[in-house]
Amino acid sequence: MKKGQRAASMIILLVASAAIISASVLHAFSFAPKPASRCHDIFDGRTILVLELRISPASSDSLRLKSRKYVSAQLFVGGELFQNIGLHLKGRGTFQPLEAKPSFTLNLLKFGETKKLGGQSKIHLNNSAEDSTFLQEQIGARLFQAAGVPAPKVVHALVTLNGRELGLYILKEGFSEEFLARSFGNADGALYDNEGGHDVDQAMKRHGGNCREAGLERLASAALEPDLDLRWRRLSQLLDSEQFVSFAAMEIILCHWDGYALAQNNFRVYHDPGRDKYIFLPSGMDQLFGNARLPWRPQMSGLVCRAFLEVPEGRRLFERRFRVLVDEVLNPARIVREAASSLATLHDAVSSHFLARATEDADELYTQIFQRRLELDAQLLHSSANVMKGSFLSQEQMNRYAQTETGFYAH
Numbered sequence: 001m002k003k004g005q006r007a008a009s010m011i012i013l014l015v016a017s018a019a020i021i022s023a024s025v026l027h028a029f030s031f032a033p034k035p036a037s038r039c040h041d042i043f044d045g046r047t048i049l050v051l052e053l054r055i056s057p058a059s060s061d062s063l064r065l066k067s068r069k070y071v072s073a074q075l076f077v078g079g080e081l082f083q084n085i086g087l088h089l090k091g092r093g094t095f096q097p098l099e100a101k102p103s104f105t106l107n108l109l110k111f112g113e114t115k116k117l118g119g120q121s122k123i124h125l126n127n128s129a130e131d132s133t134f135l136q137e138q139i140g141a142r143l144f145q146a147a148g149v150p151a152p153k154v155v156h157a158l159v160t161l162n163g164r165e166l167g168l169y170i171l172k173e174g175f176s177e178e179f180l181a182r183s184f185g186n187a188d189g190a191l192y193d194n195e196g197g198h199d200v201d202q203a204m205k206r207h208g209g210n211c212r213e214a215g216l217e218r219l220a221s222a223a224l225e226p227d228l229d230l231r232w233r234r235l236s237q238l239l240d241s242e243q244f245v246s247f248a249a250m251e252i253i254l255c256h257w258d259g260y261a262l263a264q265n266n267f268r269v270y271h272d273p274g275r276d277k278y279i280f281l282p283s284g285m286d287q288l289f290g291n292a293r294l295p296w297r298p299q300m301s302g303l304v305c306r307a308f309l310e311v312p313e314g315r316r317l318f319e320r321r322f323r324v325l326v327d328e329v330l331n332p333a334r335i336v337r338e339a340a341s342s343l344a345t346l347h348d349a350v351s352s353h354f355l356a357r358a359t360e361d362a363d364e365l366y367t368q369i370f371q372r373r374l375e376l377d378a379q380l381l382h383s384s385a386n387v388m389k390g391s392f393l394s395q396e397q398m399n400r401y402a403q404t405e406t407g408f409y410a411h
Contacts, residue, residue, distance in 0.1 A: 042117060048157060050078070051125070052075070052159075054074040059087075063098055070110055085108045089105075103125060103169075130287055140282065148246050154172050156169070188210075188273050189271040193268055200220045200269065225307075238278055243280075245314075248300075253330055254288045255291050257287065260301075265284070266283045290368070339366070
């Protein structure tokens with residue numbers, strides 16, 4: 001695309017995005033609901049849950065010494081008391097102490113409580129310290145889900161600790177038995193956590209499964225196989241290839257710079273014992289769309305991503321799936337409408353000053369989303385000659401991209 005054409009397209013982009021943003025916000029705020037008083041379905045997205053946490057002085061002291069060690073806590077939600085749950089602090093770059101605005105992990109069944117919160121045994125309360133819009137984790141989860149990649153549900157919540165108002169939080173479903181059962185039809189396999197920043201060829205924290213279940217060594221060995229034909233056969237046996245390329249492609253589409261593909265960070269791996277497949281799951285999506293010009297085929301950091309894309313069959317599968325996901329999932333107008341509707345639920349739950357700042361920052365995020373789609377369309381169009389040779393897109397799709405220069409305007 002020539003420089004003048006790019007400038008003209010950017011002007012069209014900004015005008016179109018501004019119109020959609022304004023219309024979406026006005027429509028969303030016309031029916032903004034009130035905070036929830038009950039906790040029937042905590043992820044319905046229509047109301048704001050209020051969570052009141054209480055911990056003893058001894059538990060507070062324990063958290064100050066060992067922030068990630070569970071302590072006993074009480075939880076009040078919608079008039080319902082959860083008497084003896086597990087609570088610990090969480091976060092790395094977003095970590096804050098008890099005296100500030102800490103993030104929490106709540107395990108409702110850890111210390112003897114038998115009730116679940118809206119069917120959930122484990123939830124996270126994230127302070128959103130790196131996302132002033134309080135939207136990116138939710139946007140990311142929804143888009144991964146739309147791409148066929150399991151991702152925890154995300155909504156907003158208000159939190160108090162020992163009567164002190166902590167403010168707005170991101171309430172996120174845990175990688176729990178409920179999540180695994182819903183996503184895979186079972187929760188019997190091992191779930192691996194890269195809490196230490198490790199890849200699959202290093203020690204990762206394991207949850208669940210049984211002692212006879214194979215670990216990640218097979219996957220790491222397959223990824224490190226020097227013979228590309230043999231590597232492809234081994235990886236194809238261990239991965240759900242379609243799901244894996246969807247996972248990797250969505251991380252790049254969303255500019256998830258702190259995820260597995262680009263940083264070997266913020267991911268989980270689940271071993272589905274029924275199919276004997278390893279499934280990669282996204283996490284930590286609070287910094288998306290920051291680099292609209294990120295190449296659609298960047299240098300990969302994650303071992304399995306690198307190994308997969310070094311094989312010709314893997315590259316072809318990735319490219320084919322990437323184009324489909326850009327066309328079908330990265331729809332800026334729809335994303336903005338849903339995000340503005342989610343932001344509107346905060347209207348009666350937070351101060352006008354807080355909401356004004358979040359809305360202003362959200363407008364910038366919306367523009368970044370439009371810019372990302374524009375850039376990806378330009379990048380993919382630039383490689384259209386190779387696309388035509390490889391038959392990755394139909395002639396009709398190619399004509400539509402060529403005529404519009406930015407494919408999403410034709411949607």
